[in-house]
Amino acid sequence: MKEFKITSNLINSQIIGKSSSIGARSVFEGTVRDINGGHDVIKLEYECYKSLAIKEGNKILDEASEKFGLIDAFCIHRVGTLEIGETAVIVVATSGHRDEAFKGCRYIIDEVKCRVPIWKKEHYQDGETEWLKGAG
């Protein structure tokens, strides 16, 4: 099964990818940290161009499934305001054996971070805010 989802609700990875033919289940979880570039971060805001994000996200899952022979490929990304420690993104890749699951999971998160139209705004302790610049 494959699914790329954008949600404003809390994410729980426990229920994703549990079929009986799976021998390996690799989970990546990206969480909100309290410091970036020397600034004290108090919360994050994620914004998304949803229709294109879902298209591009599903394309990445297809690529990963094809390249690594995954059984499942899931990615769920939060949008809206996130507090420190909350999960911003979850990737789950499952396969018969661990190597493909690890590689597939890594591929998905790396591609999502550079291709899917989602943007992050940091809110700092001193009241300032900043949209992060990205790689360009």
Next chain:
Amino acid sequence: MENILQIQVIYFAKLRDLIGLDREIYSMEEGNNPSDVLASIKKKHNIDIGTNFKIAVNDEFSQWDIKLNNGDRLVFIPPVTGG
């Protein structure tokens, strides 16, 4: 007489904050492309927003030199920072 194209431009993230709007309609000449629209945006708002964007037309990644059609929905996508 040349046709006038109505192009809807949608702004996200930093670009929306800079321009102060989430969408606008631009009247463009037939044959114009996203580069021409960007030039119009810069002129209208008198701001330098650079050119470091990807382009989406009607929710598909596209190119700077594609000829736009009447009613197209255009998005300039700043470098993404998800994850």
